[in-house]
Amino acid sequence: MDSALEPPPAPSTRGRRARGVSGDDRERAILATAERLLGERPLSEISVDQLAKGAGISRPTFYFYFTSKEQVLLALFDRVVEEARSNRGDALQRLAEGEEQGWRDAISPFCATFSSHRAITSAAAATQYTSAAVRDLWSQVMEQFVVEVTEAIESERRRGAAPDGIPARDLATVLNSMVERSLFSTFSGQTPAVAEERLLETLVSVFMGAIYGRAQE
Secondary structure, three states: OOOOOOOOOOOOOOOOOOOOHHHHHHHHHHHHHHHHHHOOOOHHHOOHHHHHHHHOOOHHHHHHHOOOHHHHHHHHHHHHHHHHHHHHOOHHHOHHHOHHHHHHHHHHHHHHHHHHOHHHHHHHHHHOOOOHHHHHHHHHHHHHHHHHHHHHHHHHHHOOOOOOOOOHHHHHHHHHHHHHHHHHHHHOOOOOOOOHHHHHHHHHHHHHHHHHOOOOO
16 A cells, blocks of 8 residues: 655645645545545546545535545645655755766655655556646646756756757656656556666666766766
């Protein structure tokens, strides 16, 4: 069973009203119930009534916090991404201390967090093709990642660690798309997929080859 998702320091309020402590507790109960149920069945087989019952609230009360079960998934996925970003810290700013370890430190939190919350990963992977809201959120997330990796590649080129080549943004876009697809495939049980125990080192090796023109050391 997936581990309970820890709320980030500044949780997103997208689509929800401001509340006091008791309201936050109810929201956390809804999210915990959703993650538990997603570990048992797809989102399409989970009802609002089940989410409300699991959280110990009524159906009308549920709608005070979320507009739909898809909105619950959005909140869960948003928090998974923020958890991974928080755990990554300033890894991309420490590449000069060691490129390979820096990229490993930048990628590893996403592998670990998506693995810990694979029920959410699976649901997001499936729902992004049917939900415009999930697609929009993931597009925003991907754009942030592309910008960050672009800046890191450009910084590595400026200090002479990485050779010039194709536009940094194009390279960052391809690398981030690879990571996205690999995470979804590995942690949602799709095929083909890289085995979980080899995923991180495989991604690091590809980053090293694509950015620096050399294989993982």
